[in-house]
Amino acid sequence: MFLRRFYDEQLAQASYLLGCQTSGAALVVDANRDVEQYVVAAAAEGLQITHVTETHIHADFVSGSRELAERTGAQLLLSGEGGRDWQYGFAHASDARVLRDGDRFPVGAIRIEVMHTPGHTPEHLAFLVTDTAGADRPMAALTGDFLFVGDVGRPDLLERAAHVAGSMEASARDLFRSVQRAKSLPDYLQIWPGHGAGSACGKSLGAMPQSTLGYERLFNWALAPMDEDAFVAAVLSGQPEPPRYFAVMKRINRDGPRLLGGLPHPEQMGPSRLSVALAEGAPVLDTRHATDFAAGHVPGTLNIPFGRSFSTWAGSLLPYDRPFFLIVEDDDAAALAARAARALALIGLDHAAGYFGASALTDWKVAGRPSESVPMVSAVELQRRMARGGLTVIDVREASEWDSGHLPGARWIPLASLTERLADLPRDGSIVVQCQGGSRSAIAASLLLAEGRRDVVNFAGGFAEWLRAGLPVERDGVS
Helix, strand or coil: CEEEEEEECCCCEEEEEEECCCCCEEEEECCECCCHHHHHHHHHCCCEEEEEECCCCCCCCCECHHHHHHHHCCEEEEECCCCHHHCCCCCCCCCCEEECCCCEEEECCEEEEEEECCCCCCCCEEEEEEECCCCCCCCEEEEECCEECCEECCCCHHHHCCCCCCCHHHHHHHHHHHHHHHCCCCCCCEEEECECCCCCCCCCCCCCCCEEHHHHHHHCHHHCCCCHHHHHHHHHCCCCCCCCCHHHHHHHHHHCCCCCCCCCCCCECCHHHHHHHHHCCCCEEECCCHHHHHHCECCCCEECCCCCCHHHHHHHHCCCCCCEEEEECCCCHHHHHHHHHHHHHCCCCCCEEEEEECCHHHHHHHCCCCCECCCECCHHHHHHHHHHCCEEEEECCCHHHHHHCECCCCEECCHHHCHHHHHHCCCCCEEEEECCCCHHHHHHHHHHHHCCCCCEEECCCHHHHHHHCCCCCEECCEC
16 A cells, blocks of 8 residues: 655645555545645556545635546545535535445555544544555544544634534534544554644644554543543633634535636736735735835735745635735745745635735835835833833734733734724824734734834734743733
8 A cells, every 4th residue: 555645834734645556546635725746646656546535624724625536537525424514515516425434435455434533523534544455454544633643623613713603512522422432443553634733723733743543542632531521621721713714714615615727826917017906905915024024015015924824824814805916035936926826725815816026125116106114112112112101002912822911001902803903993103013922913013004004013022022021911900
């Protein structure tokens, strides 16, 4: 049996290609939208992708299963579990085979057994993999977002991201029963999860690419002996705030992702197109480093640096219904634009209309237009300015960070909520934005400036610098 794991660093997402080297048949599990990578890898091993499936309706990226099945002519297999509300809306139109608990299907000499593992989502499946050429029992389980290295999939997303009120406790109890069922499997079983460290689909995922059930039984908190109520309390406690775009992903993946026919490759635009795009209200996303943006940028542009959190904040802050443009570094600009467009397409932002190099700022200034910068402030200077008054400090961190301590007198507005809370901000005086260490506050500053606020300052050192300076901290209204 051939196995290859694909891992997208920005999404912290794993997908898998399994191939029978005797028959040449192959299965892809949990494909993302970059389907070319699977086709190329299969061809390099002399395999043909004959089956495509996924563990569940994903919330953090647009599934590529439909696209890959269409591209290769493979059979599409989708969960039929989860009840009426969690069926795939495109299964019939795509001639998909519906899978239920206990079903089996062969991929050459590889046998795949279907195990319904609800909890993270109602329809979630895990797949037990047996290489019948040399064994008569499973060697591994493709666990998707059910069982991770060191953690289990969070059961609160239906309520907190998809807004299914009152669902998270019931989902947590389903997850407990799925865990108990998994405990009956042998310790030697390899665990091939759908996510790694950095994913928002759990709260404490490990960075190792795989594990065994025996190891997880020893060291994964969720497999430790405990009763159902204790498990429910533990699994719901401390879950991070889900990215805003997760609700959009759920809808797209349930109803049917749009077929792209290939990832977007935006074209370079001439200098004059930038002013037209901004005048028309098109979002322009500057992907340069935050310090470069702060030193000088084209007014009206939004800065989300192209790094590990790029997809999270782009999905939360960019509109899904309008074309947008990119600004990238000049060195290898075409390749950078293609990489950024790929990352955005993986989360459903398909409409990259073109890109500009960083020289767009120079062209902007040569044309006689003013540029814009983002002032910075230190912790000590911020404390002085707060004492004088006339400014508003906005903490854009998450709830758990705010609850653990914040600047006295600061207002809490999470970054993902900032756009819809603009009316809550005063029109007069300075606005100082801060997070933990400066990355989110830099995005927040660019967003406020793009929305027309003028006196915006970034406390780039953030709460971490405030603590290092030994300045007072407030918790629940008490300093």
